[in-house]
Amino acid sequence: MTYKVGIVGTGAIGWRIIKEMDEHKDFEVAGFAKSSTGGRFKQLVSKYPFYVSKNINMEKYSFDDMLIRLKSRKADFDKNNPSGHLIDLLLEVDIIFDATPGKMGIKNKLLYEHEILNQKREEIGLKPLKVIYQGGESPEVAESSFIANPCYDKVSNESLNQRVVSCNTTGMGRPLYSLLQNKNIPDIDRAYNTLVRRSIDPSSKKGSFIDAFKAEANSHHGHDLNTIYPNLKIGTTAFAVPMSHFHGHSLTVLFKDNIESEDVEELLRKDSRIAVINPPGLFSGDLFEISRQFWNQDSFVVAAQVKKMCDFDDSLEILLAVPQESIVIPETIDCANALLTNKSKKQSMDTTNDLLEIPVIKQQLEYELTP
Ligand SMILES: NC(=O)c1ccc[n+]([C@@H]2O[C@H](COP(=O)([O-])OP(=O)(O)OC[C@H]3O[C@@H](n4cnc5c(N)ncnc54)[C@H](OP(=O)(O)O)[C@@H]3O)[C@@H](O)[C@H]2O)c1
Structure with missing residues (x-):
């Protein structure tokens, strides 16, 4: 049909x-x-x-x-x-x-x-x-x-x-799904995310600030994620910056027990819509350039890099790059x-x-x- x-x-x-x-x-x-x-x-x-x-x-x-x-x-x-x-x-x-x-x-x-x-x-x-x-x-x-x-x-x-x-909520929601539903890793205690988001769409004629940022504590993104995962304790802060391609996230996840970044990497890699990457430094220009190989520069996947959070054994930092229009x-x-x-x-x-x-x-x- x-x-x-x-x-x-x-x-x-x-x-x-x-x-x-x-x-x-x-x-x-x-x-x-x-x-x-x-x-x-x-x-x-x-x-x-x-x-x-x-x-x-x-x-x-x-x-x-x-x-x-x-x-x-x-x-x-x-x-x-x-x-x-x-x-x-x-x-x-x-x-x-x-x-x-x-x-x-x-x-x-x-x-x-x-x-x-x-x-x-x-x-x-x-x-x-x-x-x-x-x-x-x-x-x-x-x-x-x-x-x-x-x-x-x-x-x-x-x-x-x-x-x-939204694009940002989808970007956070995909990796958190893998973490929340897998029984082989410790439960999540809470999560914090700092988002660096584009201040304007590439096609917009409205204009944007060019040498400033706009910050918002307790941004709506965390509350929006709770419409998907009502029991997740999450807080978000959003910075809008003068760029138009990709949103960047620094998602810090605190677990109830010790966790290995390799285990989480392996888990995320199994998700068909997450690309687990590990460059020396995550540069959105690289993602943009590689995405140009594909139709309309749309990559649809969220790119994720998993790192230990300082020396804390129970916390991970997941850097995310979100292709805002295609995700x-x-x-x-x-x-x-x-x-x-x-x-x-x-x-x-x-x-x-x-x-x-x-x-x-x-x-x-x-x-x-x-x-
Ligand atoms: N842009 C992103 O990266 C992004 C990412 C994720 C989710 N979203 C969400 O997706 C939705 C659309 O966003 P967008 O960025 O695609 O918006 P947009 O680029 O501003 O496009 C809006 C479209 O709606 C049309 N429109 C306006 N008034 C209309 C009406 N009365 N009847 C029918 N069409 C009308 C506009 O054309 P006319 O003015 O000619 O009617 C235009 O084609 C929003 O909810 C947004 O938050 C956007």
Whole structure:
């Protein structure tokens, strides 16, 4: 069976989702919606049906008002030959990937879940609309938050929506999954993470500071990770710095007993979406350069270097390099599988990995960045 997908918002995340969905044999891109002809519009509109969107405030408008507003908006775009407006797209697809700027998804949710929309869907033989939101939304937007390994089996075909957590939360969440679920290493007592994050996306025209940093103690990242691992004691501090590729993390994990870094290295190496590297000094430029060998410089994997924390036998420091735009793409595809298909977690993650060529990327990073 092929599932029809719609993508709302085609920025850094949305256009990557379109590209991968287009190549996925189980999914078919029915179209994309955006509110302007900026960004990658020309490239996308030459390949996929375009549906006109607009900022939605369903608290203010009734469904019928919204329909009128969208129809009139469509007229503004007629020279671009749109296939319809957002509601038309919502009446076409099995699932929507909402990749609009953070905090817009929660507004769109009122439309996606509108009684009249779902009545109309039922009339034409469609099931209730499923939606995947991204990490810029607060956790309340969806039934639960999602990273493939810890969450896949908790999501059933009965679920209507999920929120794929942000790039930083995914970056922390992958290695912590290996540490939390392995019974052969000591339990985690607590963890602290200092994140050095990009202050701006590569494609942003908004501008950034160029000679400063912005720090945030008790940042939201730790709290977000608790939506995945509620019992984990974690604290995070975030520094935004003038760079645009990769986030760097220094994740310090305190265990309840002594631990060997080699054991943890071996454990992380078994995770198909973690590249365990061991360069003399972790330099994000190396990762960026190696990632250029792959499509669009996207590496999808988090690179991890494991070190003993000073001379403490019970603590490790795990340095992480997070490719911010691509790391959430495999999780988003798996999330769609969990919501719609009968694939097991392993089947889903394996097929997603193969689609994105993740095994090759992991192997190449580990080969080139280990002496
Ligand atoms: N960027 C990253 O590295 C990254 C990483 C992980 C997660 N995320 C999360 O992913 C989500 C999307 O982020 P992003 O960076 O991809 O955003 P982005 O680059 O700013 O793109 C947002 C897209 O939404 C469209 N849009 C705006 N208003 C719209 C509307 N009313 N209806 C339909 N489309 C609309 C924009 O185009 P128009 O203005 O033309 O409509 C644009 O295509 C956010 O939740 C973010 O936190 C981002």
